[in-house]
Amino acid sequence: MAAGATRTEGTTGSAGRRWYPWLVFALSFSLLLSDYMSRQVLNVVFPLLKTEWALSDTQLGALGGVVALMVGVLTFPLSILCDRWGRVRSLGWMAAMWSLATLGCALATNFGEMFLARLCVGVGEAAYGSVGIALVLSVFPRHLRASLSAAFIAGGAFGSVLGMALGGLLSSHFGWRWAFAGMALFGLAVVALFRVCITETRVQAQRRALGEEEEVAAAPGRMTLRPLLAALFSAPSILCAYVGSALQLLVMSALLAWIPSFLSRYYGMATDRAGVTAAGLVVAGGAGMIACGTLTDRLARHVPARKWLVSITYSALCCALLAAAFRLPPSTAQLVLLAAGMLLVGGTAGPTSAMVANLTEPRIHGTAFATLTLANNLLGLAPGPFVTGMVSDHIGLLATLQLIPLAGLGATVVFAIGRRHYAADLQQLQRRREARAA
Incomplete structure (x- = not known):
């Protein structure tokens, strides 16, 4: 070989x-x-x-x-x-x-x-x-x-x-x-x-062949632990980006896990039909993720701070659409609203990644994205299916799914808080760069 x-x-x-x-x-x-x-x-x-x-x-x-x-x-x-x-x-x-x-x-x-x-x-x-x-x-x-x-x-x-x-x-x-x-x-x-x-x-x-030199893998290691942790966690806006992203992904993970069971229990669908129907809803989520990212880049091209406002809009609309959907009886209208909510449920993934990049120095971007992934999984993707199942055992799956979109409302509030601190945190990052250059 x-x-x-x-x-x-x-x-x-x-x-x-x-x-x-x-x-x-x-x-x-x-x-x-x-x-x-x-x-x-x-x-x-x-x-x-x-x-x-x-x-x-x-x-x-x-x-x-x-x-x-x-x-x-x-x-x-x-x-x-x-x-x-x-x-x-x-x-x-x-x-x-x-x-x-x-x-x-x-x-x-x-x-x-x-x-x-x-x-x-x-x-x-x-x-x-x-x-x-x-x-x-x-x-x-x-x-x-x-x-x-x-x-x-x-x-x-x-x-x-x-x-x-x-x-x-x-x-x-x-x-x-x-x-x-x-x-x-x-x-x-x-x-x-x-x-x-x-x-x-x-x-x-x-x-x-591209003329690219290998990036210095040890760059994050050149920053000692204390300033590294300060760069990753001291700015209020970057904490809001971590938490807001995770809360929105909690909604997404809960839906991915439980929509097939929802369709089976409340629509009487067989396993194969429930799987195909759920897959169609997830296609909407994937397409929406790409579309939301592209739209965010257009809207925030000249004003990067707009990423926060766009994220607020995505999470708030998603919460409203999904909350309305699960209040309806099983019907075509319910499935349409679910699909509309799925278009937006992953919409904040791109903007939050950009926020984290903007709020950290390039030499620690790898560590920053790993931290974002950690927050997304521990606060969102992991508890989403488990918490939904645990609550469902007590109040039923439909009642639980009516509550899950509220995590998106939490994401909206967190993004709004982050937006208020964003400009000051960027200025603080710029001052640290200037101080180091001097």
Whole structure:
């Protein structure tokens, strides 16, 4: 294999440099699809697991939330290890781990075994988002990075769609175990292609062809711990960006986990139809994430502070639409309002990332984004499914889903507070830069 890689690298010319980045993007994006297919396929088989193993909604929510919990806890340390060990090699091993763990879900015979397998899925997926996008951006020119970032992040929504739609079809025809097995086999197939086609040597050659020097990985380490923590947490507006983003993603994660069960319980849909219908709603979420990010860039191009106002608008409208939807009886009107709310539920992801970038120095952007990911998972993605299931056991799923959009109202308030402090925090950052330059 090494010899073959050497021959390919030796023949790489300008044409190869043009298509190779897109091959990196395609395979990295495919692994991201596998990531979310393995993560979200569970949601569509909730009704089947609940019946077969007599599980409570709290237990079902725990199976969904443990993946995001592991991602939140392990993203930062594993990202550092991956940078040291090599991104290409690390991505291959991570994808292999979550795919094999998903296969373990197919073989589970009780809640405990399923929980352990899902925990391993989370460990495998923990650093993929940060390391995967770092690999993709490293082989493209700088002027394409914003659009590539948006497309890569939205891949999570489309992977969720595939996981729920295909999982619903497989479980309906062959049983819920084949839903997990199908996701695992897809992941392992992409891992094999990735390991054959993408090498660390080729990636470095592509960077040299772009005239890009390797960024100094130790830059964050040059800042001692105390000023680093101050840069990440002392500004009120950056704290508001972390918390507001997480609260909005709590709404999104709760809906991703429980919409298939909602459709099954209140619309009487079979597993396959509920999965496909839920997948359509998630498509709206992915498309809305891209559209909201593009619109934000247009509106805030000359006035960056508008990102806060746009985020306030997204979260407030989303809260209103979803709250109204869950107050309606099962109907076409309810599904239309749900789709409209899903268009906006992930709309703040792009603006909050930009806020964090604006409020931190470039040399610690990697650490800042890891901190944002930590907040998103621990405060939003992990508790969303679990809290929804726990409350549902006491008051019912519909009543719980009527309350969940209120987290978006909380995000609106937090963004409004952050907007008030934003200008002063930017001035403080500029003064620190000037003081260091002097």
